[in-house]
Amino acid sequence: MDLSGSSEGPAFRVTPWEVEGEIDYDRLIEEFGVKKIGPGVLRRFGEPLHIYLRRGYFFSHRDLDKILDDYYSGSRFALATGRGPSGDMTIAHYIPLEFTRWMQERFDADVYIQLTTDEKFFVNPDLSFEAAEKFAEQNALDIAAVGFDPDKTFIFSNLEFTKIYRAAAKIAKHVTFNTARATFGDSVLRNIGWSFFPAVQAAHLLLANFVDGPTPVIVPMGIDQDSFLKIARDVAPKLGFPKPGAVHSRLLSGLLSIGGKMSASQPDTAIFLSDSPEQVKRKIWNAFTGGGATKEEQRKKGGRPDHCVVFQWLYTLFLTDDKEVKTRAAQCRAGERFCGACKAELTRYIVDFLEEHRRRRREAPSLIGKYTRDGKLASRSWESV
Numbered sequence: 610m611d612l613s614g615s616s617e618g619p620a621f622r623v624t625p626w627e628v629e630g631e632i633d634y635d636r637l638i639e640e641f642g643v644k645k646i647g648p649g650v651l652r653r654f655g656e657p658l659h660i661y662l663r664r665g666y667f668f669s670h671r672d673l674d675k676i677l678d679d680y681y682s683g684s685r686f687a688l689a690t691g692r693g694p695s696g697d698m699t700i701a702h703y704i705p706l707e708f709t710r711w712m713q714e715r716f717d718a719d720v721y722i723q724l725t726t727d728e729k730f731f732v733n734p735d736l737s738f739e740a741a742e743k744f745a746e747q748n749a750l751d752i753a754a755v756g757f758d759p760d761k762t763f764i765f766s767n768l769e770f771t772k773i774y775r776a777a778a779k780i781a782k783h784v785t786f787n788t789a790r791a792t793f794g795d796s797v798l799r800n801i802g803w804s805f806f807p808a809v810q811a812a813h814l815l816l817a818n819f820v821d822g823p824t825p826v827i828v829p830m831g832i833d834q835d836s837f838l839k840i841a842r843d844v845a846p847k848l849g850f851p852k853p854g855a856v857h858s859r860l861l862s863g864l865l866s867i868g869g870k871m872s873a874s875q876p877d878t879a880i881f882l883s884d885s886p887e888q889v890k891r892k893i894w895n896a897f898t899g900g901g902a903t904k905e906e907q908r909k910k911g912g913r914p915d916h917c918v919v920f921q922w923l924y925t926l927f928l929t930d931d932k933e934v935k936t937r938a939a940q941c942r943a944g945e946r947f948c949g950a951c952k953a954e955l956t957r958y959i960v961d962f963l964e965e966h967r968r969r970r971r972e973a974p975s976l977i978g979k980y981t982r983d984g985k986l987a988s989r990s991w992e993s994v
């Protein structure tokens with residue numbers, strides 16, 4: 610979706626491969642034709658809500674109301690989410706996975722996780738086939754450490770689980786080249802692997818249907834991935850499947866500017882799951898805040914928590930207590946709380962989180978086989994794919 614500048618706001622662009630400019634989420638909701646998550650949808654999740662829902666990090670959806678209503682009247686759904694293995698994973702990549710794990714637990718759903726090794730190879734001119742495969746292998750360990758139910762979760766790379774090609778072929782026949790180009794822009798013209806790839810991700814989004822017959826699917830994902838869902842939703846009825854739904858997240862702000870990008874080529878904008886405590890400390894220390902230029906100025910004028918990456922990360926990811934959030938914001942605005950305190954707090958949360966993640970990741974190599982066993986969820990056959 611390419612939104613030019615107008616009276617309604619400055620230009621920005623959101624596609625699966627490019628995010629540019631400061632995103633106006635309300636405009637995005639309108640242009641994508643998705644719905645805001647309101648109290649009615651939140652109620653359908655039941656209590657207690659995940660912090661990512663309470664704080665509006667997951668903020669829009671497609672058909673969640675319908676699929677959850679059907680769930681309560683006895684119709685199960687599956688979950689699908691994925692990872693493009695173009696490098697080491699960051700905290701931002703972890704979020705949709707953790708959210709998917711939580712939904713699996715709450716709704717007892719099968720989970721399909723696709724590693725798009727092929728996509729990253731097609732899209733990134735500097736990424737070799739071997740390097741992409743190596744990242745996929747490493748990323749799979751991080752994913753296995755998230756804690757999915759091994760009996761209900763299938764993790765696969767498109768280059769390994771070649772049955773995905775059967776589903777992709779059945780989808781590709783229904784997607785004209787013009788549709789692909791209109792949905793994704795001219796980038797799909799760059800090589801024919803890229804042109805075909807949307808069928809492969811759409812195949813993932815519908816995979817539960819190929820395995821089990823018609824099955825509603827919910828896809829937790831960054832809003833930038835929505836175009837793939839559009840393709841899957843167009844094709845689903847032609848194959849006799851229900852349209853898959855989605856729950857979309859915002860894109861986590863990079864550390865160096867509010868609303869800015871987290872970029873693998875600028876490691877200081879992101880926290881990687883492999884960062885040492887010293888690296889975390891340094892990166893958070895250098896993060897952009899809403900504080901004054903000097904302590905004196907901040908004491909006089911107060912800070913701006915709504916313009917602060919450190920506060921946003923605390924608020925979105927870690928500070929579960931609403932009262933504490935309010936107190937901190939009020940103290941900051943009044944010039945009574947300084948950036949050092951918030952930075953130290955965020956550093957502590959992240960260091961603890963990473964330590965726990967790495968502990969689980971060390972156990973992942975012995976677990977990974979359970980998630981990938983020759984293409985089977987515990988009791989399923991893949992004959993029908």
Ligand code: TRP
Nearest residue numbers: 689690691692693723725830834
């Ligand atoms: N294309 C995604 C990426 O580059 C990976 C992916 C595959 C995905 N299937 C998905 C992401 C489903 C979200 C939901 O990261």
